[in-house]
Amino acid sequence: KNEVEQSPQNLTAQEGEFITINCSYSVGISALHWLQQHPGGGIVSLFMLSSGKKKHGRLIATINIQEKHSSLHITASHPRDSAVYICAASQDGNKLVFGAGTILRVKS
């Protein structure tokens, strides 16, 4: 079993829909990161959280430390949100352990 599990693997949504991506982890962490990767490879950090909830624009990330679970929500999705979303757990300093990623496609 992977230390960081993400679901779903693939997600297709219509523009405007509310999207949720889930991440569960089985190891002790110092923080949970949500990352976005577009074709071409570059990775952008969306959120880093160790408790509670964070919001940035249409993106919301939550974490439940007791349940070892985090969610990334996208409200009013748009085709430009199409990307791979990856959750990653910080361990041992800055070592990141990654989920397999969720490929999101938003259709107009």
Added chain:
Amino acid sequence: KAGVTQTPRYLIKTRGQQVTLSCSPISGHRSVSWYQQTPGQGLQFLFEYFSETQRNKGNFPGRFSGRQFSNSRSEMNVSTLELGDSALYLCASSWDRVGNTEAFFGQGTRLTVV
């Protein structure tokens, strides 16, 4: 403020050769981590450098090595290249290594081994 810079962006090498990749972190960041991304294995941690010292190492063979200079720039080296080393290599810089500091990623170096 300049972001994380990785050079080169693309590289084609032959089996058996060696390669050196470079990563310049954001100014002031002292931690540089390296990752390998392949379609089969996803993103995997290679190693982390902080203040010129390797602080953590992933589960990769000794052909993969790295170093960090006094200006925090880091290089990773892969010797005796194998076809399976073809991957996107990403580095990330952080201000510190307390674990809950944000990671900033470079655009990556895409290595193809033929």
